[in-house]
Amino acid sequence: MTFVTATETAPTRATGAIKLHSPEAFAGMRKAGRVAAECLDMLAAKVKPGTTTAEIDRWTYEFMTDQGAVPATIFYRGYRYASCTSLNEVVCHGMPSDRELKNGDILNIDVTPIVDGWHGDTSRMFLVGEPPLKARRLVEVTYEAMMRGIEAIKPGATTGDLGHAIQAFAEAHSYSVVRDFCGHGVGQVFHDAPNILHYGRAGSGLALREGMIFTVEPMINAGKPHVKLKPDGWTAVTKDRSLSAQFEHTVGVTATGVEIFTVSPAGLHKPPYNT
Ligand code: MF3
Ligand code: CO
Ligand code: CO
16 A cells, blocks of 8 residues: 655545645645534534425535535536435435425435535434434444544554444444445545445554544444445445434544544534534
């Protein structure tokens, strides 16, 4: 595996090398991460029965452009929306539509504003009305699994330590970790090296280094881990139609540990948000 110190003159495309980012990059990511988190904060009060995911997408688009940010997902590989809205058995990449949210739904909203060239990538789960306990438990465990993965991050720890922390916690609750999608390096490139798996063996994989910036975004299923793609080419659903949940933070490896760029300024870390 190659590492490269990312400077102003380094290529901003995905080269396969893992970028070790500068303090200036961290400053850029702090701003982008904040806009991303504030966007989800803004949506918290609006997610309720009767709202459509198309409306959520429009509010997301307007929020980002008002902040001078560009939605990274519009035109990304042919995707056309400012957000991904993944409902119930949708694992990820659900497309906004005129479908109205109904009491009991669980919804992931994933947003990625580009601010001054830097990508802030984050998602949270939202509860529509009062979902049943089994849905709320899945959401709670998924949040905690993501946080355990993030807490494993420091220089010298491995990507396997991170994946193991997530997998062990999820499986202890009899849930499964999706294998078909992973976290990713991020910065001036949306999806960069390395891949961050949300499962694995402690001590395996790549040793983390100060300056790495990537996402942690586990998708946890109530049933089996298998996923199938809908004919639209984007919407990934659980093969067994079980519920799926996901949270995502963008993080940077610091000298002593980890910095989370996408923490909610309003303290709306996980539902219920009580807005
Ligand atoms: N935000 C997603 C991620 O966490 C990627 C969405 S790509 C899209 O990596 F095209 F589906 F929007
Ligand atoms: Co995302
Ligand atoms: Co991501």
